[in-house]
Amino acid sequence: MTESHPIGHGGRLTIDLAALRANWRHLADVAECPETAAVIKADAYGCGIARAAPALWAEGCRTFFVAHLSEGLTARKAAPEAAIYVLNGFPPGTAQAYRDADLRPVLGSREEVAEWAARNRAGGMRPAALHVDTGMNRLGLSVPEALALASDPMMAEAGLDLLMSHLVSAEVEHDPLTDHQASEFDRVRAAYPHLRASLANSSGDFLASCRADLARPGYALYGGNPRPGRGNPMRPVVRLEAGILQVRDVDAGATAGYNARWTARGPRRLATLSLGYADGYPRSSTGRGEAVVGGVRCPFAGNVSMDLIILDVTGAPEEVLRRGAPATLIGDGLDLDTVGRNAGTIGYEILTGLGRRYERVYRD
Known part of the structure; x- marks a missing residue:
């Protein structure tokens, strides 16, 4: 996802059909x-x-x-x-x-x-x-x-x-x-x-x-791990990204999101993503969810709302914190099972709940 590639929605779901085929072949060999x-x-x-x-x-x-x-x-x-x-x-x-x-x-x-x-x-x-x-x-x-x-x-x-x-x-x-x-x-x-x-x-x-x-x-x-607790032998098939809409700096004591459930413990930098529970990203990820920005895992700040998620991007590289820059919600080390655990559920629910509003891109 780049600023030069506008999309109709803030989230892009990339599905790797070559990985899907490779996973089927691997499972056929194992079985x-x-x-x-x-x-x-x-x-x-x-x-x-x-x-x-x-x-x-x-x-x-x-x-x-x-x-x-x-x-x-x-x-x-x-x-x-x-x-x-x-x-x-x-x-x-x-x-x-x-x-x-x-x-x-x-x-x-x-x-x-x-x-x-x-x-x-x-x-x-x-x-x-x-x-x-x-x-x-x-x-x-x-x-x-x-x-x-x-x-x-x-x-x-x-x-x-x-x-x-x-x-x-x-x-x-x-x-x-x-x-x-x-x-x-x-x-x-x-x-x-x-x-x-x-x-x-x-x-x-x-x-x-x-x-x-x-x-x-x-x-x-x-791409789900069939052997929890061991290394995942499957290739990742889905990747979910969302573009940053806005970046802002807040002072200590500032709150974010509905019901002010998150409070800044010091000066923080926040970024808002155009994606929420209406897109199938669980509201239960509030307080535990993460996204990767510039190679850094950034925690959610405040409630996951219907169409928006706020990230605490204080630790992310300055050069990537710009309008339109991508944040990865599935991928870059955040696999399905990790995202599921962060939402208090399982990767199956994350995968099958992926919404219809995403721009879907198929690679093979």
């Missing part, structure tokens, strides 16, 4: 599965399905996962030949919409299996996945339900081609719950030997016990 898919729900974790899916397809990804029918329709336009699974099942009466777009529902209850099987009987076989709950208690058939239904003719009519479950805490090293889930999943796999199986998410890719036929990484594709 050692016959196939590695890509989870592109939440608009490809805020990066844009319309750009992310074709980039991943070009790298060799042939299977995608989304959360909702609407996302599936967007993904189908972006990747016309891909296998696309819709994770959140399907609402009653929408089976024909799935069939028309060649989308594969992830069936998580007996009722969903029955409705899909009935539609297959009426109009020809279309594939679907079967979701078995092994510990999340969120979606999916229980293990006893899945085992009991294995010999039901309805299951064959449902056109199942994939068996899957969802890990609870694969990012926690040596968590016994992960081993329990893998064991339970193996029990169900034995009852459905004709189905491909998928258990590993981004963190699960690094666990031998979670490997199966299809890995389905998500967060790590976009």
